[in-house]
Amino acid sequence: MEKRVTFRGWLLPLCLIAPQVIISAVFFFYPAGQAIWQSLFIPDPFGLSMQYVGLGNFEYLLSDKFYRASFVTTGVFSILVTLVSMIPALFLAVMADRLIKGAGVYRTLLIWPYAVAPAVAGVLWLFMFNTRVGVVSWYLGNLGYDWNHVLNGNEAMGLVVVASAWGRISYNFLFFFAALQAVPRSVIEAAAIDGARFWRRFFTIVLPLLSPTTFFLLVVNVVYSFFETFGVIHTITSGGPQQSTTILVYKVFADGFVGQDLGSSSAQSVILLIVVGLLTVLQFKFVEKRVHY
Amino acid sequence: MAREIHGMVEKRGAGLWLTHVLMILGVLIIFFPIWLAFVASTVTQPEIVRPPMPLWPGDQFFENYKAALFSGVNVPVATMLFNSLVMAIGIAVGKIIISLLSAFAIVYFRFPGRTFFFWMIFLTLMLPVEVRIVPTYEVVAGFGMLNSYSGLIFPLIASATATFLFRQFFLTIPDELAEAARVDGARPMRFFWDIVVPMSRTNVAALFVILFIYGWNQYLWPLLITTDPEMNTIVMGIKQMFPSGDDVADWPVIMATSILAMIPPVIVVVSMQKLFIRGLVDSEK
Numbered sequence: 182m183e184k185r186v187t188f189r190g191w192l193l194p195l196c197l198i199a200p201q202v203i204i205s206a207v208f209f210f211y212p213a214g215q216a217i218w219q220s221l222f223i224p225d226p227f228g229l230s231m232q233y234v235g236l237g238n239f240e241y242l243l244s245d246k247f248y249r250a251s252f253v254t255t256g257v258f259s260i261l262v263t264l265v266s267m268i269p270a271l272f273l274a275v276m277a278d279r280l281i282k283g284a285g286v287y288r289t290l291l292i293w294p295y296a297v298a299p300a301v302a303g304v305l306w307l308f309m310f311n312t313r314v315g316v317v318s319w320y321l322g323n324l325g326y327d328w329n330h331v332l333n334g335n336e337a338m339g340l341v342v343v344a345s346a347w348g349r350i351s352y353n354f355l356f357f358f359a360a361l362q363a364v365p366r367s368v369i370e371a372a373a374i375d376g377a378r379f380w381r382r383f384f385t386i387v388l389p390l391l392s393p394t395t396f397f398l399l400v401v402n403v404v405y406s407f408f409e410t411f412g413v414i415h416t417i418t419s420g421g422p423q424q425s426t427t428i429l430v431y432k433v434f435a436d437g438f439v440g441q442d443l444g445s446s447s448a449q450s451v452i453l454l455i456v457v458g459l460l461t462v463l464q465f466k467f468v469e470k471r472v473h474y
Numbered sequence: 475m476a477r478e479i480h481g482m483v484e485k486r487g488a489g490l491w492l493t494h495v496l497m498i499l500g501v502l503i504i505f506f507p508i509w510l511a512f513v514a515s516t517v518t519q520p521e522i523v524r525p526p527m528p529l530w531p532g533d534q535f536f537e538n539y540k541a542a543l544f545s546g547v548n549v550p551v552a553t554m555l556f557n558s559l560v561m562a563i564g565i566a567v568g569k570i571i572i573s574l575l576s577a578f579a580i581v582y583f584r585f586p587g588r589t590f591f592f593w594m595i596f597l598t599l600m601l602p603v604e605v606r607i608v609p610t611y612e613v614v615a616g617f618g619m620l621n622s623y624s625g626l627i628f629p630l631i632a633s634a635t636a637t638f639l640f641r642q643f644f645l646t647i648p649d650e651l652a653e654a655a656r657v658d659g660a661r662p663m664r665f666f667w668d669i670v671v672p673m674s675r676t677n678v679a680a681l682f683v684i685l686f687i688y689g690w691n692q693y694l695w696p697l698l699i700t701t702d703p704e705m706n707t708i709v710m711g712i713k714q715m716f717p718s719g720d721d722v723a724d725w726p727v728i729m730a731t732s733i734l735a736m737i738p739p740v741i742v743v744v745s746m747q748k749l750f751i752r753g754l755v756d757s758e759k
Contacts, residue, residue, distance in 0.1 A: 184581055184582060184644075184645065184649065184652070185649050185651075186649045186652040186653050186656065187582055187583055187584055187658070188582050188583055188652075188662040188665075189582065189588060190585075190662070191583070191585035193579075193581075193583070193662060193663070194582075194583035194585040194588070195584075195585060195587075196577035197575040197579035197581075198575070198576040198579040198580065198591055199580055200571075200572040200575060200576070201575070201576040201595060201637065202576070202591055202594060202595070202634060203574040204572065204628060204631060204632035205594060205595060205598050205632045206594075207613065208598075208613065208614075208628060208629040208632055209598045209608060209632060209731075210594075210597075211609070211613060212606045212610040212612075212613055213606050213609070214606070215606075215609035215612070215613075216605075216606050216609050217565040219608075219609070223559035230697070252630050253524065269500070272500075273497065273500045276493050276496050276500070277497060279490075279493050280490070280493060280494070280497070283497075285495070285503060287497050288747075289744060289747060290501050290504075290505070291500075291501060291504060292505075292743055292744060292750075293505070293508065293740055293743075293744070293748065294504060294508075295687075295743065296687060296736060296739035296740040296743040296744075297508070297691075297736045297740070298690065298691035298692075298693065298709040298735065298736070298739070298742070299693065299741070300691075300693040300709050300710065300712065300713065301691075301693065301709060301712065301732050301735050301736055302507070304511075304712050304713070304728070304732050305507040305508065305510070305511050306507060308507075308511065308514065308725070308729065309506075309507060309510060311527075313523070313527055313722075314522050314523055314527065314725065315525070316510060316525065316526050316527055316529075317527045319525040320526065342701060347490060347504070347507065350504060351504075352754075356749055356755075357749070357755065358702065359755065372713075408602045408604050408605070409602075409604075409678070411604060411693060411694045412691075412694070412707065412709070414694035415694075415697075415712050415713065430604045430605070433608075434604075434607060434694065437607065438607070438608070438611075440524075440697065442606060446608050447608065447609070448605055450605055450608070450609075453604075453605045454605055454606075457602065457605060458729070463600065
């Protein structure tokens with residue numbers, strides 16, 4: 182879509198667009214280019230010179246069992262975060278949609294966790310499950326379950342998943358609730374007259390009508406769990422124990438800043454760029470659908 | 475959406491109560507971590523380190539919050555709150571300004587390189603800062619912007635989302651307005667200030683809510699570039715309050731800080747709920 186009526190001149194628009202273009206060039210394109218360039222080199226231990234290795238960094242990465250494990254960890258983590266954040270959100274939205282009065286109050290309350298930063302959410306959940314002072318871990322201990330996410334990789338994964346999904350429940354709830362409110366009442370009432378009970382109506386009519394929203398949220402939540410959960414992981418587990426919660430974004434940080442392995446970190450950045458690209462394409466595909474719906 | 479006709483599909487009687495009970499249960503479970511943090515911020519350290527801690531607030535509210543705000547652990551939390559405020563407002567206002575300008579240029583002008591710049595901005599959609607941290611850090615360090623507000627703000631304000639939002643909106647402004655402005659001999663910037671900006675008010679406000687939260691909740695970027703505790707933001711500063719090694723963390727102060735860290739974004743979201751939901755839905759479209 183284009184405007185028919187435009188203003189003349191080319192200097193003014195160039196000046197108007199300049200701030201964004203300059204900032205994008207300096208803080209986006211140059212660093213991204215650097216990442217691609219550096220991924221082809223290995224710096225010597227003193228950082229004085231760089232040795233060209235072609236795709237060596239990538240070959241090394243893809244044969245590195247820790248890196249491949251990190252891919253699997255990221256996959257498991259993002260699937261779990263997506264499920265744990267979407268299913269309760271859908272349930273709450275369906276409940277809220279059945280209410281004529283009071284839904285607004287619940288919505289106001291349920292928005293809260295969205296405003297809580299992932300890193301702060303990490304601290305809150307860490308506090309509840311802390312092995313020494315945590316309330317939940319203490320009660321679990323009383324029930325005979327010895328909770329220790331510092332040593333147990335599965336428990337660590339469970340904890341970062343729940344802490345990451347928590348704030349997203351609010352987000353998903355808002356989208357599901359809006360979509361449910363948009364489902365035509367006449368369709369539901371027609372089904373009800375035909376004798377379909379609530380859950381039957383839900384699975385045969387409502388859920389299919391929600392599918393554009395569901396697909397959209399699936400993609401957005403996967404993107405979220407890939408890129409925005411760094412704070413949760415860093416505050417709760419720092420990637421441990423034994424790298425069992427080291428997702429890809431955390432590994433870029435750990436190898437680049439903590440391990441100072443620039444070549445490998447850059448190659449990881451490039452691989453992540455490709456992943457982001459694919460996810461964005463996917464996102465646009467689903468967003469298209471959503472718009473047509 | 476108003477539903478004047480209470481049909482057979484809404485719940486009544488026992489079912490209605492059950493729905494309310496389930497909703498309340500859901501809200502309680504979701505709120506529990508926040509409640510527990512609040513309780514922890516009102517009791518003494520010994521009450522926490524001898525589990526189980528109480529589940530009802532104690533009487534140390536003022537002591538703990540005073541300790542957090544004015545002494546903190548590494549730096550007073552008041553300082554971190556101020557830094558976060560500068561960063562969040564800087565990012566929100568900065569993004570809105572550069573996006574308004576560039577969207578105006580793209581929609582209302584035909585100039586050399588327009589398509590190129592459009593795609594250039596479009597591509598930045600795909601590059602979250604997490605992906606290119608090492609080289610971006612080097613750029614910022616090269617400019618001497620470590621431990622500075624500009625270092626906290628600039629690398630995060632060039633995202634394309636806001637630009638696209640404004641572009642979409644500008645395209646819906648009737649052509650007659652621009653036509654009339656041109657006939658009257660109004661210069662483009664006059665049209666921008668008198669017509670475009672006032673008409674975008676609601677979009678600007680909705681975007682401000684979203685961007686404020688985005689800026690306030692940043693973690694990785696401030697963690698990398700603020701090595702000086704005086705420049706820490708509150709969200710990244712909480713983790714720095716945990717002692718290294720086996721020392722016991724000062725839980726009441728840490729939890730008071732966590733509560734303080736969530737109050738500004740929660741106030742923004744809850745008080746501007748309508749705008750927030752609108753901004754959320756718009757910016758994801």
